[in-house]
Amino acid sequence: MTMTMTMFERLRKIPIFDGFSDADLQRLAGNVTERHLKAGEVLFNQGDEGTDTFAILDGALEVVTFVDGEEIRLEVRLTGEIIGEMAPIDNSPRSAMVRAVRDSDLAVLNLESFYSLLLSDSVLAVEMLKRGTARLRSTSQQMITGLELKNTELLKAYEDLKAAQAELIHYNRIQEELSVARRIQKFFLPRKIPQPEGWQIAAFNRGAQAIGGDFFDCIELPGSRVGLVVADACGKGVPAAMFVALTRSLLRASSQAPWAFQQDGDFLNLDTIVTGALWFTNDYTAREHGESNMFVTMFYGLLEPSKGRLTFVNAGHNPPLIISDGGEQMRELESTSLPVGIIEEQVYEAHETVLNIGDILVGFSDGVTEAMNPRGQPYGDERFVALLREHTDASAVDLVSLIVESIDDYAAGAPRQTISPCWW
Amino acid sequence: MDVEQVGDVLVIKLPSRLDAVGVAAIENKLSETTAAHKGKALADMSGVDFVASLALRMLLTNLKAVQSLGGDLRLCGLQPQISEIFRKSRFDTLFKIYDDCQSALEGYAAE
Numbered sequence: 001m002t003m004t005m006t007m008f009e010r011l012r013k014i015p016i017f018d019g020f021s022d023a024d025l026q027r028l029a030g031n032v033t034e035r036h037l038k039a040g041e042v043l044f045n046q047g048d049e050g051t052d053t054f055a056i057l058d059g060a061l062e063v064v065t066f067v068d069g070e071e072i073r074l075e076v077r078l079t080g081e082i083i084g085e086m087a088p089i090d091n092s093p094r095s096a097m098v099r100a101v102r103d104s105d106l107a108v109l110n111l112e113s114f115y116s117l118l119l120s121d122s123v124l125a126v127e128m129l130k131r132g133t134a135r136l137r138s139t140s141q142q143m144i145t146g147l148e149l150k151n152t153e154l155l156k157a158y159e160d161l162k163a164a165q166a167e168l169i170h171y172n173r174i175q176e177e178l179s180v181a182r183r184i185q186k187f188f189l190p191r192k193i194p195q196p197e198g199w200q201i202a203a204f205n206r207g208a209q210a211i212g213g214d215f216f217d218c219i220e221l222p223g224s225r226v227g228l229v230v231a232d233a234c235g236k237g238v239p240a241a242m243f244v245a246l247t248r249s250l251l252r253a254s255s256q257a258p259w260a261f262q263q264d265g266d267f268l269n270l271d272t273i274v275t276g277a278l279w280f281t282n283d284y285t286a287r288e289h290g291e292s293n294m295f296v297t298m299f300y301g302l303l304e305p306s307k308g309r310l311t312f313v314n315a316g317h318n319p320p321l322i323i324s325d326g327g328e329q330m331r332e333l334e335s336t337s338l339p340v341g342i343i344e345e346q347v348y349e350a351h352e353t354v355l356n357i358g359d360i361l362v363g364f365s366d367g368v369t370e371a372m373n374p375r376g377q378p379y380g381d382e383r384f385v386a387l388l389r390e391h392t393d394a395s396a397v398d399l400v401s402l403i404v405e406s407i408d409d410y411a412a413g414a415p416r417q418t419i420s421p422c423w424w
Numbered sequence: 425m426d427v428e429q430v431g432d433v434l435v436i437k438l439p440s441r442l443d444a445v446g447v448a449a450i451e452n453k454l455s456e457t458t459a460a461h462k463g464k465a466l467a468d469m470s471g472v473d474f475v476a477s478l479a480l481r482m483l484l485t486n487l488k489a490v491q492s493l494g495g496d497l498r499l500c501g502l503q504p505q506i507s508e509i510f511r512k513s514r515f516d517t518l519f520k521i522y523d524d525c526q527s528a529l530e531g532y533a534a535e
Contacts, residue, residue: 213477234477236444293485297477297513316513338514342484366477 007032010057011107014080017055019121028116032107037061037100044084046097051088053114056081059104065096065139067146074139076101085128086135088114096139178238181211185241188248190218194226196305200396201226204404213240213296214365215248219255224305225270227255227277230317230363231298234339239294246289247296247340250281270302270311271350278313278340278348285341295339299363308355313348315340320363324356327389360399362388368403371411379410425450427457433532434461435525437468442479451482458486463495466528470501480515487518496520500528 008029011017017025037043037059044050046065056079063074063083074096077083087094088111109117118125193201203216213236219227229251233243254277278300285296299320301312314320316339319332337348355361364384371379387406391399426437436454439446458465467483487497500522502510510516522528 232477234481293481293488295477295481295484316515318512335512335514338517342518 007034007107011055014055014057016080016082016121016124016127017117019124020117024116024120028109028113031113032109035106035108037104037106039100039102041100043098043100043106044094046094048094050084050094051091051111052084053082053088053109054084055107055109056083057105057107059106060101061098061104062101063096063098063135065142067143068150070146072142072146074135074142082128085114086132089128089132178211181238181241182207185211185244188215188245190216193218194220196224196226196303199303199305201228202396202400204400206404207236211238211241212236213244214367215244216363217248217252219252221255221273221302226303226305227274228301228303228310228361228363229298230320230365231296231340232317232365232367233296234294239292243285243289243292243294243296243341247281247285247298250284251277251298251300254280270304270309271352274300274302274311274313274350275348278315279346282315282340282346282348283344286344286346289341290344295341297335297339299333301333301361301363303355308357308359309352310355310361311350311352313337313350315348318364318366318369320361321385321388322353322355323360323362323388323392324358326358327392330385330389358392360388360392364403368407371407373410374412379407383410425453430529431533433464433466433529434458435466435468435529437470438472440471440473442472442475442482444476444478446474447476447478447482454482455486455489458490458495458497459493461495462490462493464532465490465495465497466525466532467497467499468501468525469499469506470503470524472506473503475506475509480509480513484515484518498522498528498531500525 006029008022008026011020011025011029011032012022017028020028032055034057035043035054043054043061056077058079060076060078061083062076065072065074083098083106084094086092118128189203189205193203195201201218203218205214205216207214213233215229215231215233217227217229217231219229221227229248231244231247233240233247255273278298281298295316297317298315299312299317300315301310301320303310312333314333314335315337316335319334322331322333323329324331331353333351333353336351337346369379369381369384373379383406384403387403388399391402394402425439428435434457436457439450465486483497483499490497498520501524502521507516507521510519510521520528520531522531
């Protein structure tokens, strides 16, 4: 039906032209053109040049602006309303985008027609002024709300960033402290490994973490005796390292204290030194730190190099191995007591064995035999023993390197703690 | 970790891998359970195929705790390699260890 209506008839139906006489409206109708928009089609974009104004004959159009690339719909104008009136008023580019919400028919008013419209109807002019002002307020308010939202987001992001930064600083401080602790822990290993005449002693220690619970010691005692220690505090990392520091110091100090070897001017026998030092270390640790339920497995052997006599106590540690006869024979120095730190007033009994020329004594922690390959299978006792038997002619230093290499090959880069004091 | 009560004995079935992660996963629940029970407890280790030193520590902690409450924590069903670890560390002297649950329960019942 609208198809058959003339532009004059269509404009006449629009209330804003009520103030126009038929003659004036006829003249206006002669000056306007018609434009059709499909739903979603853009009439003009924000920033476009243009001075045309549009009367909506039939349809709906939305006014859209952008804040930070995000669309904000300012308003929707419907049939009978004017749209696009701001640019001709202030002679500036379009302040917002206008897009058809549904299929729409528009009457296009050029600058002259629009002004004649405004001048002919002061009510209409005031109405437009009101609309313009209202839209300005609405736009400002929406932009302020948008900015406030953004501001809240930014503040939160800033708080998150500050928290992450604080965490990073905290983390770096811990890393620094760990690296200092690692340097300190090195001093809990012997500065040099004694090499009594006719013997070779070598050792290696590498933690699975920065600091850890495995350690060895070679305690030089009067009469060229050497205290050989291999130990493993339960767990890993800082708690284990604290018990390493504690028990290593106690054992070394009580082994080297003058009262440990002298009685009426003579050295105490080896049994008494070994069992006394272990008794003291265990009793102190269990009494003072028993509530931690931490413990340290410890092998402590005193070697008398001239005789090849080894007096030892194995407190819950992996039995050290003695390989003899070029790999033909092997025996273990079995554990006879609980680890250090569990029961107070534990009495230790010393055992004795003799190392002959060509014998190899190997002490190690479970980091050696429990090193895992990528499939989660342990290196294992058998592989370890086979390696030792195969290399009985290697020097102590070479043997230690061979063990480390073999484990590293097996574990294919997965770092594990290994410790292997060796001597013969 | 499954827990069931058989008569007056709390039977706790320990998971297969008692490494640092495995221990951390059950440590608290185990202490809470045994502390709440107070009396006779039995750790069924037949499913355990790996124990780290931290697992020994966890068992020791629980043993001390239940013993101080007048109870006990016993072990059963140790696989050969686990038995070997208990032997080497002499932890076998701290715990009463049985071949299987049945004999452990009978041991408790006979007292």
